[in-house]
Amino acid sequence: MLSRGRLELTFINKMNFKWIYAVIAAMLWGASFPLIKLGLKSTSPLLFAFLRYFLASIFFILISHEVQLKKDFVLLGLVGVAIPVILQNIALQFTPAYISGFLQSTGPIYVLIFATLFLKEKFTWNKFAGIMIAFLGTYFLISGYEKINLLADFLILLSAFFYSIGSIIAKKLLNNGYKAMNVIVSSTVFATLFLFPSIPFEKIRFSIASMQYAFVLALLPTFLAYILWYNAMEKMEISRLSCFIYLIPFFSLIFSSIFLNEALETIKIFYGIVIIAGIAIAEA
Numbered sequence: 429m430l431s432r433g434r435l436e437l438t439f440i441n442k443m444n445f446k447w448i449y450a451v452i453a454a455m456l457w458g459a460s461f462p463l464i465k466l467g468l469k470s471t472s473p474l475l476f477a478f479l480r481y482f483l484a485s486i487f488f489i490l491i492s493h494e495v496q497l498k499k500d501f502v503l504l505g506l507v508g509v510a511i512p513v514i515l516q517n518i519a520l521q522f523t524p525a526y527i528s529g530f531l532q533s534t535g536p537i538y539v540l541i542f543a544t545l546f547l548k549e550k551f552t553w554n555k556f557a558g559i560m561i562a563f564l565g566t567y568f569l570i571s572g573y574e575k576i577n578l579l580a581d582f583l584i585l586l587s588a589f590f591y592s593i594g595s596i597i598a599k600k601l602l603n604n605g606y607k608a609m610n611v612i613v614s615s616t617v618f619a620t621l622f623l624f625p626s627i628p629f630e631k632i633r634f635s636i637a638s639m640q641y642a643f644v645l646a647l648l649p650t651f652l653a654y655i656l657w658y659n660a661m662e663k664m665e666i667s668r669l670s671c672f673i674y675l676i677p678f679f680s681l682i683f684s685s686i687f688l689n690e691a692l693e694t695i696k697i698f699y700g701i702v703i704i705a706g707i708a709i710a711e712a
Contacts, residue, residue: 446663449656450672456656458679460649461525462687463641464517470635473517476642478623481513483646485620488613495617496610500601504611505618508594512587513619514626519583525688529680531584532673537563538592539670546596547603549665554709562674562706592670598658599666608658616654674706 467476489495520528536559543549594615601611661669 446660447672449660450664450669451675453653453657453660454672454675455679456649456653458529458676458681459683460645461520461528461680462684463645463649464520465525466687467638467641467645468517468521469638470633471638471642472627472630472633473521474514474623474626474630475632475634476638477513477517478620478627479639479642480645480650481509481616481620481623483643484650485613485617487646487651488609488616492609492613494610494613496614498614500597501611501614502618504594504597504601504615505620506622507590508597509615509619510622510626512590512594513623515583515587515590519580519587522577522580523584525680525684527581528584529677531581532588532591532676535588535592535595535673536667536670538589539595540667542592542596543599543665543667543670547599547666549667551667555667555671558671558706558709559674560706561702561709562671565674565702565706568702595661595666595670599661602658602662608662609655612654612658616650671706 464476471479516528516532540551540555540559544551598611598615602608657669
């Protein structure tokens with residue numbers, strides 16, 4: 429018979445903090461939307477995206493010198509990072525930060541479909557019900573949004589679609605035996621290389637002050653968040669892990685109220701709890 433202490437240790441080892449990693453990553457990504465809006469006030473979107481990922485690439489290379497020139501890493505850098513980041517930064521100039529967080533939360537629906545088709549992950553009604561409950565909670569979380577920019581909102585939805593494809597590519601690489609850090613470092617470096625030639629296609633604006641936001645975004649929602657997310661991805665089905673994306677708009681709403689003085693109502697907290705309930709059902 430196992431002692432209580434050994435039972436607790438076994439549970440901790442089994443859990444491997446994967447849920448904690450996923451929640452922290454979602455929180456950091458939620459904070460990224462208002463931070464990007466602040467940075468875009470004085471810097472053009474494509475240049476700002478490049479600065480963020482250039483700095484993140486430096487952080488990654490400092491801890492892992494290995495960058496592999498492989499087709500799947502290059503594809504992940506382009507489809508799963510560079511393209512959605514470009515779309516997101518352009519759209520954030522015209523739509524509220526927390527709305528962007530909500531539209532990004534459509535991603536788990538795509539991931540569930542793609543993971544079932546391409547990764548042969550098992551489709552379960554728990555996953556489906558949890559995703560739907562979390563999605564409804566997210567919808568009501570942003571209800572009352574009146575200022576609509578159809579083009580900007582479409583760009584965010586398209587960004588979520590590309591992020592979902594990137595998640596499938598990344599999970600496939602992990603399933604094939606590549607280490608999380610190897611995937612992250614290589615895809616980030618290639619994403620930076622793809623972002624650089626996009627800069628001349630915009631009217632360049634730059635401010636030294638925006639470098640502070642680029643640095644914070646590179647360090648926290650990129651460097652740290654991706655390390656946590658990919659470590660969780662190694663231990664979880666991507667269709668389950670993607671449910672944590674629904675926490676992004678909840679955290680985005682909170683951080684938008686802090687950084688941008690966007691309204692935060694008590695009822696929004698309740699809808700945040702609904703989102704968490706949906707995630708719990710999907711994880712059951």
